[in-house]
Amino acid sequence: QVQLVESGGGLVQAGGSLRLSCTASGDTLSRYVMGWFRQAPGKERDFVGSVNLRHFTDFGRSVKGHIRISRDNAKNTVYLEMDDLKPDDTASYYCGAGDPTNSGSNRDFRWYMYWGQGTRVTVSS
Numbered sequence: 834q835v836q837l838v839e840s841g842g843g844l845v846q847a848g849g850s851l852r853l854s855c856t857a858s859g860d861t862l863s864r865y866v867m868g869w870f871r872q873a874p875g876k877e878r879d880f881v882g883s884v885n886l887r888h889f890t891d892f893g894r895s896v897k898g899h900i901r902i903s904r905d906n907a908k909n910t911v912y913l914e915m916d917d918l919k920p921d922d923t924a925s926y927y928c929g930a931g932d933p934t935n936s937g938s939n940r941d942f943r944w945y946m947y948w949g950q951g952t953r954v955t956v957s958s
Contacts, residue, residue, distance in 0.1 A: 835860045835930050835947040842926060842952030849956070850916040855928030855949055856909060863906040866931040869913045870942050871924035871954075878927070880940040884911060886933060891940070896922075918956045925951040 841853040855867065868883035882892040882902045890902050901914040911928060929945030931937075937944035 835862075835865070837928050837930060837947055837949035839926060839928055839949040839952040842954045844955045844957060845918055847919055847956055847958050849918050850914070851918065851954060853913040853915075853926055853928075853952055853954075855911045855913075857930065858909070861906070862904065862909050862911065862930065864932075865947075866933050866939050867902075867904055867911040868929045868931060868939055868942075868945055869902060869911075869926060870929065871922075871926045872951075873924040876924075878942045879924075880942070881913065881926070883931075883939045885939070893940070915954075918954075920956045920958045923954060923956050925953050927951045 836858045839855050866885045869881040870878045871881050872878040880893040884890050884902045884904050899917045904911045928949050930947040931945040
């Protein structure tokens, strides 16, 4: 069982930057594909990006170009760095851990086995 805790959210002005962290306990993150999703009120949970066991990254179309995802297996932590933030980036951000041996897509939130509680990001105009 993996417990995930996101942190780093907050209020930022448009054009600013944030780094979100997702730290795991209960198991080593090095075994999992780690994904970031976001969800605004009344909307579906959207794929932001993911990083696999080989540190290869994949990004959602809506955020591609202004985010970076990395993992530090020694710290059992995954990071989501966002810059040039826009009000449309306002959402709760969640990290998920997925088993790479399971069939399915890293872009589908239903593929992930474990989730954190989320961290809120608010971008003011």
